[in-house]
Amino acid sequence: MPDAGHDQAILQIDDVIKAFDGTHAVDRVNLEVKQGEFVTLLGPSGCGKSTLLRMIAGFETPTSGRILMRGRDMSRDPAYAREIGMVFQNLALFPHMNVYDNVAFGLRARKRTRDLDRRTREMIAMVGLEGFEDRRTGQISGGQRQRVALARSLVTAPDLLLLDEPLSALDLKLRRQLQGELKRIQRETGITFIFVTHDQEEALSMSDRIAVMNAGRVEQYGSAVEVYHRPRTEFVARFVGETNFLRGSVSVVSGDRAALDLDGTDTRIAIPAGAEARHCGTRLAVSIRPEHVRLGAVDELMVPATIRSHSFSGSTITYELDSRAGPLLAQVPFQPGKGHPLAPGMAVSAGWQDDAITLIPA
C-alpha cells in the first residue's frame, strides 16, 4: 500500500459519552487513530474500554459525541454497514458451521462471491489452519479457535479490526505466541488494529500507541515508551508497571534544581525544576520505576535504607526496602558469580538519576 495518507486519522473519537442509568461508562473520550496503527485500550475492568470498543463497532450508540471514520460521522450507522471487523472475547464462532464456513461468512454476507473460495483459503492459510477447513469449531483447540476468529474477521479486509481481550482465556505460553502472530498479521495486512486488554505487559509489547483508561476517561494516550517512562497521572504510573510513588511539597527552587519535602517523613529529595516545580509550596508527586533505583553502600547514595526482603525472577532481583523516604522497590540485574542477594536487615542507601524521575502534579 502506498504511503500516501499514512498519517491520516482513520478513526476519530470526538467527545464521546456513553451513559448507562445516569452513570457515564465512557466520559468525554477523545482519541484519534492513524491508518495502520496498533492502538491498545488499556485499563482495569469496568474502565469503559469495552463500551468504547462496542460503540466503535456499532453495538452501542454514543449518548453524545461523534465517531468518525475517515472524516465521516458514523456514530449512528448500524454495525453491518460499517467496514469494521471484530474479534470477540468469547470468540463467538458460529457453532453450527465448520471452519471454512465461519471464515467465508463475511464474504457471503457482503455478497463478494466472485473470489470467495480463493480468498477464504488464503485467510485460512494465513493463520495456519490448512487441513482444518471441515472441522467443527468444537473439534479444534483453543488456539486454533482464536485463529479462526481472526481469519473470519479479516476475510473482508476491513478498514479497522477491533479485538476485545481475545487472548485473555489462553495460558501464558500460547498467549505470547499469539501476540507475536497478531503483530505479524497486522504488519502483513496493514489493517489498523484497536486492541482491548487489562494486561499492561501485553499492551506495552504490542502497541504503537496505548490509551490508558480509568473510570470512563482516557488518562493518557501515547507510545508504550511514553506511557511507561513519562506517566502523566498517578493512575497511569501505578497501573502500567510497578513504581515508587512519592508525594511531597516543593520547598526550594534554585535554577534548574528543586527540592521536594516528602509527606510523612523528614526527608528531602532533589528533583529537576521543570514546569511542574517552579514555585515553593507546589504539591507534587514523583514516580520512579524500580529498575531505576540504584543501591549502594551506606551513605554512598541519597536515601538511607534497610533491606526488608527480596524476590528473584531469573534476570533480576527485586528488593523491598524500608527507607527514610518510605517503602521503596528496587529492581537490579542479577549478576552471576557476584554472590548472594543482599540479606534482609542490611543497611544500604538508595538513589536514582534525574532522568529516572517523572514529576506528576498531585
Place this chain on the structure above:
Amino acid sequence: MTRAIAILVLMFLPLPIVIVVLSSFTSAGYLSFPIKGLSLRWYAEFLGSANWLSVMGTSALLALIGALVSTAASLAAAWAVVRHRIRFGTAWETLLLTPLIFPHAAIGVIMIVTLAGLGWLGTFAGLVLVHCILTVPYAYRPVAAALRKADPALEEAAASLGARPWRTFWLVSLPAVRPGLVTSLLFSFIISFDEVTVTLFLVGPFVMTLPVQVFSEVLESASPVIAAVSATLVLFTSAMVFILDRVIGIQFFVERD
C-alpha cells in the same frame, strides 16, 4: 420398600397403553380384556372408513397449523422478552402460561362466547385459534430457554461481518435455537392433536377432531375400532418423537438460566 413402590408405579404408568394396544387386536365385536381371539379387523374398519380418515386428517392439519403458529408466536415473544428485555418481561411470560392455570371447562365456555362473537364457532379457523392459545405455554418455554442459552455475541459477530438483520436471523439466530424450536413444535403438535376438553365445546357438524370423535364413539358404543384408533395414535406420536430426537435432537428437560 420404596424401591418396590417405585417399580410398581413405573410399571403402572404404561399399563393402560399396553391394554389398549392389546385389546385393539381382538376378534370380538365389543371392547374387552383379556382379548378373545387375534384379528386385524378393527384396523381394517378404521382405515377403511372415510369418516375416520377425514377426522384424522382434520386433526393432523389442525395440530400442524396450530404448532407452527404458536411456535412462531412463541419465538417472537421470547425474542422480545430475552433479547430486547421489554418492560414487564416476566409478567408477559406469566401471562402466556395462564392457559395452564385456568380450568379447561372454563376456557371452553369462554371460547364458545368468543368464537360465537367472531362468527367462528364450529369452524376450522376457530379451532386453530383456540388450539394456539392452548399450546403456547408448551411452545414458549423450550424456545425461550434455547434463546437464553444462545450467545448474543453470535448475532453481533454476524452483524460485524456485514450481515443484515434478516440474514443474521436466518443463518445464525435460528440455527442456535433449533433444538428448542423442534421441542416447541413437537409438544404443541402433540398437545393439540390430543386435545379433548376445550375442543368438545367447539366442534360442530362441519368440523370434528379425532380425539373428540373417539370420545363420542365411546359414549355411543364400545366398538374395538376405538382401541385400534388409539393404538394407531400411540404408534404415530411415539414414532414422531423417536424420529425427531434422532434427526435433530430434542431438549426434553429444558432448564432456565
